[in-house]
Every structure is written in structure tokens, then in C-alpha cells.
Amino acid sequence: xxxxxxxxxxxxxxxxxxxxxxxxxxxxxxxxxxxxxxxxxxxxxxxxxxxxxxxxxxxxxxxxxxxxxxxxxxxxxxxxxxxxxxxxxxxxxxxxxxxxxxxxxxxxxxxxxxxxxxxxxxxxxxxxxxxxxxxxxxxxxxxxxxxxxxxxxxxxxxxxxxxxxxxxxxxxxxxxxxxxxxxxxxxxxxxxxxxxxxxxxxxxxxxxxxxxxxxxxxxxxxxxxxxxxxxxxxxxxxxxxxxxxxxxxxxxxxxxxxxxxxxxxxx
Numbered sequence: 001x002x003x004x005x006x007x008x009x010x011x012x013x014x015x016x017x018x019x020x021x022x023x024x025x026x027x028x029x030x031x032x033x034x035x036x037x038x039x040x041x042x043x044x045x046x047x048x049x050x051x052x053x054x055x056x057x058x059x060x061x062x063x064x065x066x067x068x069x070x071x072x073x074x075x076x077x078x079x080x081x082x083x084x085x086x087x088x089x090x091x092x093x094x095x096x097x098x099x100x101x102x103x104x105x106x107x108x109x110x111x112x113x114x115x116x117x118x119x120x121x122x123x124x125x126x127x128x129x130x131x132x133x134x135x136x137x138x139x140x141x142x143x144x145x146x147x148x149x150x151x152x153x154x155x156x157x158x159x160x161x162x163x164x165x166x167x168x169x170x171x172x173x174x175x176x177x178x179x180x181x182x183x184x185x186x187x188x189x190x191x192x193x194x195x196x197x198x199x200x201x202x203x204x205x206x207x208x209x210x211x212x213x214x215x216x217x218x219x220x221x222x223x224x225x226x227x228x229x230x231x232x233x234x235x236x237x238x239x240x241x242x243x244x245x246x247x248x249x250x251x252x253x254x255x256x257x258x259x260x261x262x263x264x265x266x267x
Contacts, residue, residue: 002092003032004108004146007080008099009073011039011066014048016100016191021052023102029109031095032088037080039067058083069199071242074159081158094147100191101144107186111146114183122151122178123170126186128194139182141170151178162242164206171210175251200229204236211249212237213256 006024010017017036024034033056036049040062049057058079067073077096084094093115095108103126111124125145143166149157155172159165173180207217214237221233243249 003088004093004095005084005088005091006031006034006095006097007084008097009037009039009076010045010099012041012043013099014044017048019102020099026105027108028106029112035080035083037076039076068197069202071161071163074161074165078158092149094149094152097144102189104186110183110186115148120179122148122173123180125182126188127182127184129187129189139184141180141182144188162209163202164210171248171252175248200232201236204233205240208237208240209242209244211252213253215260216256
């Protein structure tokens with residue numbers, strides 16, 4: 001049986017973490033180790049995590065603020081990835097889980113099945129149940145995802161500490177000829193509303209860093225409908241300074257150009 005390790009970044013998550021860990025412990029496909037990165041919590045997050053079997057708790061110092069939505073949070077994930085490699089060096093799949101996410105019991109088993117059926121699949125996830133109820137919902141790979149290690153190591157086995165860090169591996173996989181897609185039959189429940197803590201200025205910056213075509217960036221902004229959110233995203237796109245490697249940015253822009261052409265001219 002191929003080994004799976006899970007990484008959970010957690011800051012002040014004592015309220016949500018028990019149900020998240022309970023769901024991981026009772027997966028039909030066993031998880032070798034669960035690494036909880038205690039990101040400077042000031043509550044009982046550490047004590048809660050330590051109560052569960054197969055869990056390793058790693059403490060990071062309190063930076064004094066919640067880094068959700070900021071590029072610095074990538075450092076928290078990277079700490080967990082490093083410990084995953086040290087504790088289970090022969091793992092084959094990396095499961096990244098939000099501290100408030102409740103996975104169905106067959107989540108890992110179903111994902112492993114998908115990987116085995118499709119050798120070109122390197123990143124997959126379920127869908128968030130609450131989001132799929134929204135009108136016009138578009139299934140996509142979410143933050144709670146599972147990654148094939150053989151691919152993960154080719155891009156450094158870490159997130160870049162830049163805006164767009166969570167999206168970067170998805171585009172990188174596409175550029176390298178691999179597949180990335182969600183499994184819509186796996187519904188994840190989040191214990192808090194999604195999108196409430198999104199930094200929309202950083203969202204715009206991430207689109208610029210990744211090489212988004214300006215028409216796609218504007219379209220993504222206008223979909224939000226809230227004037228303040230639209231303004232923040234567009235300003236972030238205009239003034240964002242982070243840049244990923246030029247090869248990737250060109251790939252993203254050219255792919256989006258082809259999509260725009262098909263929509264506008266039907267070819």
C-alpha cells in the first residue's frame with residue numbers, strides 16, 4: 001500500500017480541528033502521518049492536535065497576525081512539507097488539508113484510485129459542498145488537495161513564498177504536460193463560510209504574477225459584482241510586482257489567449 005501523509009496548517013483552530021482530524025483518522029485508506037503545523041496559535045490548537053493518533057505537531061512562532069491570504073503563509077505549509085519528508089521519506093502522496101475541512105471517509109481512497117487509473121494526473125481534490133450549491137458554480141481543484149510526490153519533487157516540493165503560491169503548482173503541472181482536475185463525487189464540508197477571509201488585492205496581484213491575460217483578470221474581477229472587491233482586484237493586478245518565471249507566465253497568457261479567441265471567434 002502506497003503511503004500518504006497529510007499536512008494541516010493551523011492557527012487558533014481549536015474549535016474546528018477535532019472534526020477535521022477525526023475525519024482523517026477514519027479514512028478508509030489509512031494516512032501514515034498527519035503533520036499539524038501550529039502557526040503561532042494563542043489558543044489550545046496544539047493540545048487538541050496532540051490528542052489524536054498518528055499526529056505530529058510542529059510549532060512555529062507567533063508572527064502576531066493571521067497570515068491567511070498572504071504569501072507568507074506559504075512558509076507555514078513548507079514547514080509541514082519538510083517534516084513530512086523527514087518523518088515518512090517514502091511517502092507517495094501528499095494530502096494538504098484546511099484546518100476546518102471535513103473530508104468524506106473515502107476521500108483518500110477515491111483520490112488514490114484516480115491516480116492509479118490516470119498516470120498523468122498529478123493533483124486532484126474534492127469539491128466544497130457549500131460552494132457547489134451556488135448558481136454557476138464551477139468545480140475546480142481546491143486548497144484541500146492531494147499531490148503525487150513524483151511530480152511534487154520536480155517543482156521543489158514546496159510552495160513559492162509569493163502571491164499565487166497555491167495556484168502555481170496547478171499551472172506548472174499543466175505546462176509540463178500533466179493533468180489536474182477535481183473529483184466532483186467527493187464533497188468536502190468546511191466548518192466556516194468560504195471566501196470570507198480572501199484578500200482581493202492579493203488575488204489581483206497573484207493574477208499579474210502568474211501572467212494572466214488582462215481580459216481574464218478583468219473578467220475574474222467583474223464576476224465578484226461587489227464594487228469594492230472589483231476595485232481591489234483590478235488595482236492588485238495593475239500594481240502587483242511579484243513575477244513567476246517567464247516561461248510559465250507566457251504559457252498561462254497564451255493558453256488564455258486561445259480561450260478568449262475561441263469564445264469571441266469560435267475557433
